[in-house]
Amino acid sequence: MNSSKPGDGARLVALKQAVAAEIDAIAPQLIQISDDIHAHPEIRFEEHYAAKILSDALEGGGLAVERGTAGMATAFKGDTAAGSGGATVAVLAEYDALPGLGHACGHNIMGASAVGAGLGIARVMSSEIAKAAGLRGRLLVLGTPAEEGGGGKVVMLRAGELEGVDAALIVHPGNANRAHAESIASHGITIRFHGKPAHAAASPHEGVNALDALVLTYGAIGALRQQLKPDVRIHGIITKGGDAPNIIPELVEGVFIVRSADKEYQQHVLAKFKACAEGAALQTGATVEFEDMGIPYDPLKSNTVLEDLYRANMAELGLKEPDEPRKGAGSTDMGNVSQALPAIHPSIAIGPQTLVGHTQAMCEASRSPEGHRAVINAATCMAMTALDLYMCPELVDRAWAEFKG
Ligand SMILES: [Zn+2]
Numbered sequence: 001m002n003s004s005k006p007g008d009g010a011r012l013v014a015l016k017q018a019v020a021a022e023i024d025a026i027a028p029q030l031i032q033i034s035d036d037i038h039a040h041p042e043i044r045f046e047e048h049y050a051a052k053i054l055s056d057a058l059e060g061g062g063l064a065v066e067r068g069t070a071g072m073a074t075a076f077k078g079d080t081a082a083g084s085g086g087a088t089v090a091v092l093a094e095y096d097a098l099p100g101l102g103h104a105c106g107h108n109i110m111g112a113s114a115v116g117a118g119l120g121i122a123r124v125m126s127s128e129i130a131k132a133a134g135l136r137g138r139l140l141v142l143g144t145p146a147e148e149g150g151g152g153k154v155v156m157l158r159a160g161e162l163e164g165v166d167a168a169l170i171v172h173p174g175n176a177n178r179a180h181a182e183s184i185a186s187h188g189i190t191i192r193f194h195g196k197p198a199h200a201a202a203s204p205h206e207g208v209n210a211l212d213a214l215v216l217t218y219g220a221i222g223a224l225r226q227q228l229k230p231d232v233r234i235h236g237i238i239t240k241g242g243d244a245p246n247i248i249p250e251l252v253e254g255v256f257i258v259r260s261a262d263k264e265y266q267q268h269v270l271a272k273f274k275a276c277a278e279g280a281a282l283q284t285g286a287t288v289e290f291e292d293m294g295i296p297y298d299p300l301k302s303n304t305v306l307e308d309l310y311r312a313n314m315a316e317l318g319l320k321e322p323d324e325p326r327k328g329a330g331s332t333d334m335g336n337v338s339q340a341l342p343a344i345h346p347s348i349a350i351g352p353q354t355l356v357g358h359t360q361a362m363c364e365a366s367r368s369p370e371g372h373r374a375v376i377n378a379a380t381c382m383a384m385t386a387l388d389l390y391m392c393p394e395l396v397d398r399a400w401a402e403f404k405g
C-alpha cells in the first residue's frame with residue numbers, strides 16, 4: 001500500500017473494514033434488488049422498473065439522485081462526496097436483459113452491486129471514521145442503460161457525464177474471478193437487399209431474388225473467415241427472408257456484428273464484409289444497402305493500476321483468480337469508457353468454469369446463492385478500490401499516467 005503520510009495505511013484498513021461491514025449490513029436489501037430486477041427483465045432502453053428501484057435505493061441511502069441522465073429515460077446518476085477535492089470515482093451499473101432470455105448476462109447483479117458500492121461508500125463517508133481519517137473524494141453511481149447493443153455508456157460519455165471522473169469501475173458476473181478483462185471492438189450492421197417480386201412457379205424469370213443475394217452473402221462471409229486474423233468474429237442472423245414460398249423475395253434483411261480486438265483491423269474487415277454483399281448483389285441483380293446498428297463499441301483498455309488495487313481487494317475477500325488466462329472475449333460499451341479515462345471491467349464468478357454467458361444456465365446462476373454472494377463481493381471490492389483511490393492520491397496519478405501512456 002502506498003501511503004502519503006505515516007498512519008494512512010491503518011486508516012485505510014479501518015475504512016475498508018467499515019465499508020465491508022456497511023455493505024454486509026444491507027446485504028438482504030441488495031440481494032432483494034438483484035432478484036427483483038431478475039424477475040422483471042427489461043431489454044435495452046426499456047429498463048424503467050430496474051432504473052426506478054435502483055434510483056430509489058440510492059436516494060434512500062442519502063445520495064443525490066438525478067433520473068433521466070443524458071436524455072435517456074432509464075439512465076440515472078447518484079452522487080455523494082466527503083470533504084472537498086480528492087478523487088472522483090464512478091461505479092457503473094448495468095441492468096438490461098436480453099430479448100427472449102431474460103437476465104442471461106447477469107446485469108441484475110451489476111445493478112445491485114453498483115448500488116451496494118454507492119450505499120456503502122455513502123455510509124462510510126458520513127461516519128466518524130471518515131472524519132478521523134480525513135477522507136476526501138466523490139463517488140458517482142452511473143446507471144447506464146442498454147449495454148446489450150444500445151451503448152448507453154457512450155451516450156453518457158458524449159453528454160459529458162464522465163468528465164472529471166478519475167476512475168470508472170464495473171464488475172461483470174461470469175465463470176471466474178478476474179481483475180483483468182478483454183473485450184473487443186464491435187460494429188453492428190444491417191444488410192438489406194432489394195429484388196423484384198414475381199410468381200415463383202409461373203414467372204420466376206421476371207423476378208430478382210433478394211433472398212438468394214443474402215444467402216450468397218452468408219456463404220461468402222464463411223469463405224472470408226479463412227483469410228482473417230483469429231481474433232475476428234463475424235456473426236449474424238436473417239431477420240427477414242421473404243413473405244411466402246411462392247413469391248420471389250423482394251426485400252430481405254440480415255443483421256450482423258463484425259468484431260476484432262484491433263479497431264483499425266476491424267474497419268478493414270468491415271470493408272471486406274460489405275464487399276461480400278456487394279458481390280452478391282452483382283450476382284443476383286438485387287441492390288444492397290447497409291445501415292449501422294446502434295453505436296460501435298471500442299476495445300477495452302483495462303488500467304493495470306486499478307486492476308492491481310482491485311486484485312488486492314479481491315484477495316482480501318478470499319476471491320481467487322484462476323492461473324490460466326480467459327479464452328474468448330465479447331464486446332462492451334465499457335470499452336468506449338476505458339478509451340476516455342482509467343477504467344476496469346473485472347469479472348466475478350457466479351458458477352463453474354463451464355458457465356457460458358447468454359444461456360439459460362447463466363440466467364439461473366444470476367439468481368443463485370453464488371449470484372447473491374457476487375452482488376455483495378463485487379460491491380465491496382469496488383467500494384474498497386474507491387477508498388484506495390481516495391486515500392492515496394498518487395495512485396490516481398499513476399492510473400492517469402498509464403492511461404496517457
Ligand atoms: Zn451480454
Ligand SMILES: [Zn+2]
Binds near residue numbers: 107147172
Ligand atoms: Zn453483460
